[in-house]
Amino acid sequence: xxxxxxxxxxxxxxxxxxxxxxxxxxxxxxxxxxxxxxxxxxxxxxxxxxxxxxxxxxxxxxxxxxxxxxxxxxxxxxxxxxxxxxxxxxxxxxxxxxxxxxxxxxxxxxxxxxxxxxxxxxxxxxxxxxxxxxxxxxxxxxxxxxxxxxxxxxxxxxxxxxxxxxxxxxxxxxxxxxxxxxxxxxxxxxxxxxxxxxxxxxxxxxxxxxxxxxxxxxxxxxxxxxxxxxxxxxxxxxxxxxxxxxxxxxxxxxxxxxxxxxxxxxxxxxxxxxxxxxxxxxxxxxxxxxxxxxxxxxxxxxxxxxxxxxxxxxxxxxxxxxxxxxxxxxxx
Amino acid sequence: xxxxxxxxxxxxxxxxxxxxxxxxxxxxxxxxxxxxxxxxxxxxxxxxxxxxxxxxxxxxxxxxxxxxxxxxxxxxxxxxxxxxxxxxxxxxxxxxxxxxxxxxxxxxxxxxxxxxxxxxxxxxxxxxxxxxxxxxxxxxxxxxxxxxxxxxxxxxxxxxxxxxxxxxxxxxxxxxxxxxxxxxxxxxxxxxxxxxxxxxxxxxxxxxxxxxxxxxxxxxxxxxxxxxxxxxxxxxxxxxxxxxxxxxxxxxxxxxxxxxxxxxxxxxxxxxxxxxxxxxxxxxxxxxxxxxxxxxxxxxxxxxxxxxxxxxxxxxxxxxxxxxxxxxxxxx
DNA sequence: TTGTACGCGTTATCAC
DNA sequence: GTGATAACGCGTACAA
Numbered sequence: 001x002x003x004x005x006x007x008x009x010x011x012x013x014x015x016x017x018x019x020x021x022x023x024x025x026x027x028x029x030x031x032x033x034x035x036x037x038x039x040x041x042x043x044x045x046x047x048x049x050x051x052x053x054x055x056x057x058x059x060x061x062x063x064x065x066x067x068x069x070x071x072x073x074x075x076x077x078x079x080x081x082x083x084x085x086x087x088x089x090x091x092x093x094x095x096x097x098x099x100x101x102x103x104x105x106x107x108x109x110x111x112x113x114x115x116x117x118x119x120x121x122x123x124x125x126x127x128x129x130x131x132x133x134x135x136x137x138x139x140x141x142x143x144x145x146x147x148x149x150x151x152x153x154x155x156x157x158x159x160x161x162x163x164x165x166x167x168x169x170x171x172x173x174x175x176x177x178x179x180x181x182x183x184x185x186x187x188x189x190x191x192x193x194x195x196x197x198x199x200x201x202x203x204x205x206x207x208x209x210x211x212x213x214x215x216x217x218x219x220x221x222x223x224x225x226x227x228x229x230x231x232x233x234x235x236x237x238x239x240x241x242x243x244x245x246x247x248x249x250x251x252x253x254x255x256x257x258x259x260x261x262x263x264x265x266x267x268x269x270x271x272x273x274x275x276x277x278x279x280x281x282x283x284x285x286x287x288x289x290x291x292x293x294x295x296x297x298x299x300x301x302x303x304x305x306x307x308x309x310x311x312x313x314x315x316x317x318x319x320x321x322x323x324x325x326x327x328x329x330x331x332x
Numbered sequence: 333x334x335x336x337x338x339x340x341x342x343x344x345x346x347x348x349x350x351x352x353x354x355x356x357x358x359x360x361x362x363x364x365x366x367x368x369x370x371x372x373x374x375x376x377x378x379x380x381x382x383x384x385x386x387x388x389x390x391x392x393x394x395x396x397x398x399x400x401x402x403x404x405x406x407x408x409x410x411x412x413x414x415x416x417x418x419x420x421x422x423x424x425x426x427x428x429x430x431x432x433x434x435x436x437x438x439x440x441x442x443x444x445x446x447x448x449x450x451x452x453x454x455x456x457x458x459x460x461x462x463x464x465x466x467x468x469x470x471x472x473x474x475x476x477x478x479x480x481x482x483x484x485x486x487x488x489x490x491x492x493x494x495x496x497x498x499x500x501x502x503x504x505x506x507x508x509x510x511x512x513x514x515x516x517x518x519x520x521x522x523x524x525x526x527x528x529x530x531x532x533x534x535x536x537x538x539x540x541x542x543x544x545x546x547x548x549x550x551x552x553x554x555x556x557x558x559x560x561x562x563x564x565x566x567x568x569x570x571x572x573x574x575x576x577x578x579x580x581x582x583x584x585x586x587x588x589x590x591x592x593x594x595x596x597x598x599x600x601x602x603x604x605x606x607x608x609x610x611x612x613x614x615x616x617x618x619x620x621x622x623x624x625x626x627x628x629x630x631x632x633x634x635x636x637x638x639x640x641x642x643x644x645x646x647x648x649x650x651x652x653x654x655x656x657x658x659x660x661x662x663x664x
Numbered sequence: 665t666t667g668t669a670c671g672c673g674t675t676a677t678c679a680c
Numbered sequence: 681g682t683g684a685t686a687a688c689g690c691g692t693a694c695a696a
Contacts, residue, residue, distance in 0.1 A: 006673085007677095023682085041377040041442060044373035244604065340665090342691055350666080374690040
């Protein structure tokens with residue numbers, strides 16, 4: 001304290017009224033000179049507000065976060081948060097300990113003011129726990145058993161539009177290869193695909209990988225080829241390692257067994273250079289991240305009941321991997 | 333307080349001595365029942381320790397963080413931190429405001445106990461500022477003007493070994509395309525490449541993109557082709573968008589101008605599927621992240637002077653994009 | 665072994 | 681407009 005009391009300093013720093021312009025200026029000058037910054041822990045303790053938001057990305061032990069989806073999401077959330085004076089704390093719990101870690105180190109210890117949570121691996125009990133607590137949170141991806149705030153893409157639309165895209169190009173035996181049905185979005189995508197196929201009385205060729213790891217995906221692909229007709233198109237339900245495993249196995253197949261078309265969920269610039277270019281469903285990940293961040297920031301300041309639900313449309317990025325099939329008489 | 337005083341509770345929670353086994357158990361039971369957790373802000377204020385570490389990734393405005401490098405780094409750091417009871421705060425300042433944001437919201441406000449900092453865009457002044465403060469930090473990538481704790485890969489080794497790999501396969505006109513020289517690692521890689529080429533009296537074909545964005549990379553590539561001999565191999569100094577821009581431009585070239593070989597810094601599984609597979613320098617990013625996290629955790633508990641410097645070797649992931657040149661008489 | 669009192673650095677509430 | 685004073689919730693000496 002160069003001249004005044006701490007109460008006054010506090011007012012000066014926070015632009016609070018009840019202080020003379022001249023006094024404020026003098027205080028701010030001194031603060032500037034001595035490079036003083038308020039201690040954030042003390043501030044948090046006093047304000048009951050940390051100015052942190054948490055991003056929780058639960059993931060399987062083997063699954064890596066290095067596909068095109070998470071990095072973009074993380075950076076867009078970080079930026080949106082930063083623009084509003086919030087910092088981002090990142091949590092990547094393994095599936096097994098997800099609950100414990102979340103509950104212990106987050107919910108009741110007030111490390112963050114709000115949470116953005118990847119909902120894929122959450123079960124009902126965990127959501128209950130969260131809702132009982134007073135910490136606001138928003139889900140990344142709608143949860144089947146919870147009616148909570150969320151942002152998501154329109155999974156049904158995405159799968160349907162890609163399926164119909166393939167149908168319009170003459171494909172009839174379209175195989176959908178998804179991750180585990182325990183991930184809700186996989187179920188939604190499957191349903192939409194199924195409906196599109198059944199509407200045209202076409203065979204539903206779906207296999208589900210038990211896990212996202214390489215052996216499971218390989219087994220799933222084997223199942224397609226060991227039962228049922230040879231598919232003329234393969235729709236890969238996820239990018240990253242999931243896709244790469246499929247591509248790897250596919251090129252071990254004899255020429256005659258190769259599907260004529262292939263497409264994938266999750267766009268990425270590298271797909272431009274894979275074969276003739278890989279047609280993909282593009283999720284607006286950046287917008288999703290921004291919306292999630294905006295959502296949680298809003299919830300922090302308005303803990304009212306109104307439900308936030310933002311659903312984004314996807315687009316198809318057309319490349320060369322799904323040529324129009326030559327026998328056009330097949331077409332509808 | 334169900335029975336005792338708070339002092340006693342504190343001891344029970346922190347496994348401090350000076351308390352009876354029976355009392356401790358009783359307290360812990362009650363704590364468990366009522367789901368009590370210590371408030372982390374209060375704890376931090378009292379302990380002068382937040383149990384947070386910060387990861388600062390400065391980046392250009394246009395540059396995305398979605399290459400193979402950052403995601404892996406972030407998740408490995410997060411995990412290592414979590415295993416030691418620390419949480420990760422992520423900062424991705426744009427170049428322009430880097431200093432301000434760092435200084436204001438981090439260094440003197442005690443939001444984190446330590447910092448891991450991507451050194452690429454740091455200037456001397458910022459490092460001075462950091463060193464004056466009492467917050468421990470470790471650099472991700474050695475800084476040319478600072479002799480501070482760091483973890484890094486052996487950039488010289490990496491560039492040299494890849495250059496020699498190409499030479500051994502018969503390439504003679506090897507063009508190195510790097511990002512801006514203001515990034516120290518680009519200079520180190522260039523020097524090693526240059527040395528390898530000059531040792532054999534071969535022409536140094538190096539161009540530098542002013543920025544990492546697409547127009548700059550395109551201009552750089554043009555410069556290679558407009559001056560000097562047509563390269564027989566192109567060594568791309570970075571993956572992600574940098575690489576993709578190069579690939580994009582390259583395939584617009586007539587067949588006769590195509591380089592026979594191409595390779596790249598930064599490995600990624602998608603490279604398996606680009607053309608015949610793209611040979612790449614693999615950085616042990618996971619290990620790097622772990623080491624950085626371990627390093628900063630060590631520094632937090634031992635603010636001694638001993639300098640931490642960990643340098644990791646890279647490996648070459650050989651794929652099909654650099655075939656041995658047919659005119660073997662070229663070889664050494 | 666247990667309880668008490670104080671300090672951490674800030675904001676908020678009041679008298680002045 | 682300004683300055684004491686009491687919280688905020690926790691550790692931790694030190695006294696009981």
